[in-house]
Amino acid sequence: MQIYMAPMEGVTNYVFRKVYIKHFSGVDKFFTPFITPHMKKGFSKSELMELNKEYNKGQYLIPQILTNSAEDFLKLADEIEEMGYSEFNINLGCPSGTVTSKGRGSGFLQDHEALDRFFYEIFEKKDNITISVKTRIGFSDYGEWDDLLKVYEKYDFNEIIIHPRLRSDFYKNNIHLPSFAEACNTFKQNIIYNGDIKTLDDVNAFKTKIFDEKVTGIMIGRGLVRNPLLAESIKENRETVCIKRTIEFLDDIVEEYMSLNFGERNTLFKLKEIWGMIIGDDDRYARILKKIRKSGGLKEYKTAINELY
Known part of the structure; x- marks a missing residue:
């Protein structure tokens, strides 16, 4: 079973990933935090x-794109392709209000007809790249999933990453395994499971509930942090x-942030x-x-961390 590190804005960023692969193994794919099309300005420094x-x-890294415009997706994908990438992930899972209010992320799930047109334009015009999608099972009603399944099964996605919650659930409430099982019965594409994996026991419990050869991996966010x-x-x-290994990992994160001139205050905020x-x-x-949260500087922070030994 493959393991993917979920993109978490401000947490599993380029610094976290670089230091992570130095200290740990086991993750097969990494994803960038979502990148949005920029109409006038270029890419930001981050x-x-x-x-x-x-x-x-050293990373199998997939750029994740957040948009509800096929034209914008195609333009951004062209620009990122020039940097050496040929595989992309579309974000249809983000539940943030600032994202969904613009009809992006899981907000796009409210209009399955527009979503269908979006995919059609992308796959019609872009046949030289690999595309996956990360999705929730609906916006506010489980009944939406049937319409979304009909849309997703039309297209040649490399894989479909499913977080079996509604947007209205955010990251609370129980995951809805019947919807995930329905996807296993419907899709021909490979399926990746995402949601509430924090321990090895969680993985084994999931395997006993859902065993399908189309489920080729799991995506983990908070559990890997x-x-x-x-x-x-x-x-x-x-x-x-x-x-001990965790502290050594975070010590190297401090060094990496400081070497990139993030400054002590910003580095401490990340920690x-x-x-x-x-x-x-x-x-x-x-x-x-x-004590860690009250630390006003790295010296005070390290004093608090030493107590963990």
């Missing part, structure tokens, strides 16, 4: 780093957590966000997490 082949060497060794655990079928996911609501480390 987008250029996300797409920089030299900086991202929470435990960076999770991909190795899944591949070896042996639960592994190592706080606090990551540690919030790693420790989360684990009461054993609540006191240390509080």
